[in-house]
Amino acid sequence: METEDSINPTNCAICSSLKDKEAAFQKYGWEENDTFLPAAYFQLQEVIDLKPYSSRKLKLLQCPACRTYYLYHSDYEYLVNGSEDEEYLERLTSEEATQYL
Numbered sequence: 001m002e003t004e005d006s007i008n009p010t011n012c013a014i015c016s017s018l019k020d021k022e023a024a025f026q027k028y029g030w031e032e033n034d035t036f037l038p039a040a041y042f043q044l045q046e047v048i049d050l051k052p053y054s055s056r057k058l059k060l061l062q063c064p065a066c067r068t069y070y071l072y073h074s075d076y077e078y079l080v081n082g083s084e085d086e087e088y089l090e091r092l093t094s095e096e097a098t099q100y101l
């Protein structure tokens, strides 16, 4: 019988290159210090856009290979000397993902 625990992200080519929690920061005018989410993030598929009209994004994403869910959220801060973008990606259990579905 298959259980939740049988989902092992390290067996998946996409998920194995993502940590349980990822974060990236970009600051306008300070590009040399910018960090970005791993390339594997771009392979995830969007399931629901939970805040389609907000500049602060909240999205439920899913790995197309192993069906693992991820929560993506971003924050945006406007500063006089340039704006700051923050992005977060968090791996969810299917139970955690259910509350967004």
Ligand SMILES: [Zn+2]
Binding pocket: 009, 012, 013, 014, 015, 016, 063, 064, 065, 066, 067, 068
């Ligand atoms: Zn995966």
